[in-house]
Amino acid sequence: MDLRIEDHPILSFPERKKVKFFWEGREVWGYEGEPVASALHAAGIKVLHKSLKLDHPRGFFCAIGNCSSCLVVIDGVPNVRACTAKLRAGMRVEMQRGAGPAPSDRE
Amino acid sequence: MRPSADAVVIGGGVVGAAIAYNLLKSGMKSVVLCEKSTFASGSTGRCGAGVREQWGAEHNIRLAKASIDMFEHLAEELGYDQDIEFKQKGYLILAHTEKEWDQFKKNVELQHRLGVNSMLLTPEEAKDIVPALNTEGMLGATYNSRDGHANPFHTTRAFLQAARRLGGDICFFTEVTAIELEAGKVKRVRTSRGDISSPVLVNAAGPWAAVVAKMVGVDLPVYTQRHQILVTEPVGWFLDPMVMSFSIGIYCQQTPHGSVVMGIGDPDEPKGYDTGHSWQFLREMASIVCRLLPVLRDVRVVRQWSGLYTMTPDAHPILGKVPGVDGYYQAVGFSGHGFMLAPVVGRLLSEMILGKQPFIDISGLDLGRFERGEYMVEPSVV
Ligand SMILES: Cc1cc2nc3c(=O)[nH]c(=O)nc-3n(C[C@H](O)[C@H](O)[C@H](O)COP(=O)(O)OP(=O)(O)OC[C@H]3O[C@@H](n4cnc5c(N)ncnc54)[C@H](O)[C@@H]3O)c2cc1C
Numbered sequence: 001m002d003l004r005i006e007d008h009p010i011l012s013f014p015e016r017k018k019v020k021f022f023w024e025g026r027e028v029w030g031y032e033g034e035p036v037a038s039a040l041h042a043a044g045i046k047v048l049h050k051s052l053k054l055d056h057p058r059g060f061f062c063a064i065g066n067c068s069s070c071l072v073v074i075d076g077v078p079n080v081r082a083c084t085a086k087l088r089a090g091m092r093v094e095m096q097r098g099a100g101p102a103p104s105d106r107e
Numbered sequence: 108m109r110p111s112a113d114a115v116v117i118g119g120g121v122v123g124a125a126i127a128y129n130l131l132k133s134g135m136k137s138v139v140l141c142e143k144s145t146f147a148s149g150s151t152g153r154c155g156a157g158v159r160e161q162w163g164a165e166h167n168i169r170l171a172k173a174s175i176d177m178f179e180h181l182a183e184e185l186g187y188d189q190d191i192e193f194k195q196k197g198y199l200i201l202a203h204t205e206k207e208w209d210q211f212k213k214n215v216e217l218q219h220r221l222g223v224n225s226m227l228l229t230p231e232e233a234k235d236i237v238p239a240l241n242t243e244g245m246l247g248a249t250y251n252s253r254d255g256h257a258n259p260f261h262t263t264r265a266f267l268q269a270a271r272r273l274g275g276d277i278c279f280f281t282e283v284t285a286i287e288l289e290a291g292k293v294k295r296v297r298t299s300r301g302d303i304s305s306p307v308l309v310n311a312a313g314p315w316a317a318v319v320a321k322m323v324g325v326d327l328p329v330y331t332q333r334h335q336i337l338v339t340e341p342v343g344w345f346l347d348p349m350v351m352s353f354s355i356g357i358y359c360q361q362t363p364h365g366s367v368v369m370g371i372g373d374p375d376e377p378k379g380y381d382t383g384h385s386w387q388f389l390r391e392m393a394s395i396v397c398r399l400l401p402v403l404r405d406v407r408v409v410r411q412w413s414g415l416y417t418m419t420p421d422a423h424p425i426l427g428k429v430p431g432v433d434g435y436y437q438a439v440g441f442s443g444h445g446f447m448l449a450p451v452v453g454r455l456l457s458e459m460i461l462g463k464q465p466f467i468d469i470s471g472l473d474l475g476r477f478e479r480g481e482y483m484v485e486p487s488v489v
Contacts, residue, residue, distance in 0.1 A: 099365035
């Protein structure tokens, strides 16, 4: 299922490069440089985060980097806002469970 | 608000709340608590909320030890329907200079004598407890597993709810503006919402303690000083104990919610009532904590704020009555550790007020000690 709008009466969409990345280990695709949340949403992936206390599903919400509803783990870094992170080829994106993994010494 | 009471407590911080609760629990019928703003709006709601027995002076050790005994069952005793988030994962206190390491050895000796199971650790042993710790330049550490921290809002609210349940009249947005004495006795308290006549008055006004004391003609040798603090976004569990250093002047703890709360003491901070916050603090705090706990490097700060310490000349609180003003009691000047002492101080003050023998001897913590020249020494403050 692809939720992208291809034709729009007002907006036009420039040609962009299609890249592969990973959601929870599964290969999906998106356009390079678009928000990670857009690529995930377009791929029908809506539950991005599980809430801190009650493990409730959380997803794309404010879309401007404010609300921390769409926090994901990207390449091991927790608390990344999927709505403002730009998509790169090969990114490993995971659903964040609660506060996510403990901060660790990555180089 | 009632027109008369058996006792009026000024201050809806954790200390005032604990005193009001203990008075009611011990059978006092009518207690009014006046808080000029809302509960925990003073130092309490801004504090680091650490609780430790690892002090360097006898009074502080004894009081903190008894307080921890009480914290362990506090939510239960108060019948609180939520969690006060008391987490007992210890305090790890780091030594980076010879001088503090020598002092820590003395502290631990004294702590052992008073029944505290603290221990001296090598840097490697400290790293076993906090794997994220950078031990470079560290000489050693002390650790005590009974120490910890709690949520200051929930703790205060738990005391206040229990006090209300026992019939206490807890009045927010009620400022005490004057106190009337009659023949050297407390007679009536004037507030922004009317007068209350009462033979007993308790000053638990935190940073404004000296203002309230003035109302009964008492001069307090205290001053207030801003301390800044911040909190990060919640992250996965990585930090069990509160990590602290006196020479670096830092404390840092991870709350059960996952956020990390940290502060530093600034020796150049001017005295006063400023509770603003600065970018300098943010920068300094970040650079110090990232040196000590490098894994915090990528963690975002979500909020910074500040609160006031109310300092006495010897970093010990001033507790009890004052000769010449009958019915006036004070629990003030906590010098940056009033949160942890509140449960025990609540009990001790109510015992004093009700004419019982306080269960811990605190006669040496009266205001008169400064005139007598009996200063305590507390080497272990941030
Ligand atoms: C940044 C920071 C970190 C800290 N960390 C720790 C820690 O780790 N561990 C620890 O134990 N302590 C810590 N403290 C110290 C601790 O916050 C205080 O010692 C403690 O909260 C004092 O409680 P209190 O009830 O006496 O004062 P407050 O909480 O200040 O309460 C006093 C109340 O009195 C009210 N009041 C004042 N005047 C009047 C009036 N005229 N009429 C009516 N109401 C009035 C005020 O509005 C206020 O709410 C820290 C403090 C700060 C600022």
